[in-house]
Amino acid sequence: MTPTRLLQGDDGPLAVRLAARRGTLVGPTAGLAKGYVQVNLVILPEPQANGFLRFCQSNPKPCPLLAVSEPGDRGCQVLGEDLDIARDVPAYRLYRDGRLDETVHDVAGVWRDDLVTFALGCSFTFEHALALDGLPVRHVDEGRNVPMYNTSVALTSAGGFGGRLVVSMRPYRAADAIRAIQITTRYPQAHGAPVHFGDPARIGIQDIRSPDYGDAVTIGEDEIPVFWACGVTPQQVLIESGIEFAITHSPGHMLITDIPDSRLALL
Structure with a gap:
């Protein structure tokens, strides 16, 4: 993770994107470009894009949709200027024939003219608000990637897609967990309020x-685990849907946008 340490939380989103583009940022993006929205990426061939759009609409908690690109477009003005979807993420995952095939730092070489990008809200966005309210974020403080878990919670199947919910976890004492719920509820486009807290076996x-x-x-x-949709x-x-080809970000390695966090916060 040493290349990540070259960047500070006060560095702007373009600086982070350019570091990823150059290959000098190779670690998770939690705590970087504080105050700016981070997004998950799902990139699919156009024939599967309409089905995935319906899936997102049916499952807004884990898949809060912020933007959809035109086929083949590697930029997205809604997300930011000087932005290259194929190079500005520290690590990508490639899926072929329903399996994770490889993790790479650049997908420009496999980019296709029929690829549609979905930008989905990310819980890293509300972590700055938590910290400002005196609720430290454990994985940021410990210099680690956020812990994420598969669950038994079924999603609503739609558009040929279906499966189980994945969650991220941040531990808090009971009183702080209540405050964390209040704060994150203001960010429905970044997964919003937790989906569970307490006994993980449930x-x-x-x-x-x-x-x-x-x-x-x-x-x-004296802490309890608090779980957010991821x-x-x-x-x-x-x-689980056996998709023939897809690209995503690698878990914890997000695309950082030019959108201020405040634009996603409900008053």
Whole structure:
């Protein structure tokens, strides 16, 4: 993660995107470009795009849709200027024939004219608001990727897509967890309020110490795990749906936009 340390939270979104484009940013983006919206990416061939759009509309909690590109377009003015979807993410995942095929740092070489990009809200967006309110974010403080878990919670199938919910976790003491719920409820386009807190087994998580994605973090004896819907959910859905070809961000490695967090916050 040392290349990530070259960037600070006060660096702007373009600086972070350019670092990813140059290949000098190779770690998770949590805590970077504070105050700006980070997004999950799902990139699909146009024939599957309409079906995935219906899936997002049926599952807005894990898939809060912020923008959809035109086929083949590697830029998206809604998200920012000087933005290259194929190069501005620290790590991408390539899916072929219903399986994760490889993780790469640049997808320009496999880009196609029929690819449609879906930008989905990310919980990294509300972490700045949590920190400003005196609620530290454990994985940021420990320099780790956010812990993420597969669950037993079924999604609404639509458009040929379906599967189970993936969640991210941040531990808080009970009073702080209540405040975290209040703060994140203001960000429905960044997953909003938690979907669960307390006993992880109730949503099918057997070992909180072993995330399916990201890194384990310290959970104090007086703390409870709080779970938010996660933008990694579509990645499991792509596998379970047997998609022929797709591109996503690698978990925790987001595209940082020029959109201020405040634009997603409800008053």
